[in-house]
């Protein structure tokens with residue numbers, strides 16, 4: 389199935405603690421149907437310093453944890469509204485389509 393949500397999309401979070409937040413999609417985990425959204429679902433991890441390897445420092449680090457793709461809605465790049473995504477084939481290419489304004493985009 390083609391991806392409704394892609395990296396660099398703007399999305400609206402519609403469920404969970406961060407409901408109402410918007411952000412850019414940083415990563416898509418296709419196998420798990422999850423996405424990582426900038427500034428959304430921040431979790432803290434207590435990290436031990438590691439003398440070897442990548443020179444990790446200890447302390448509390450914060451990072452975005454993945455959220456399920458069904459908990460976000462694409463914000464249409466054309467009309468700027470949260471929308472469901474459809475697909476249309478144009479000139480042999482499968483494009484995404486905003487269900488609200490019918491605009492198509494990659």
Ligand SMILES: [Zn+2]
Pocket residue numbers: 464465466467468469471486487488489490491
């Ligand atoms: Zn639209």
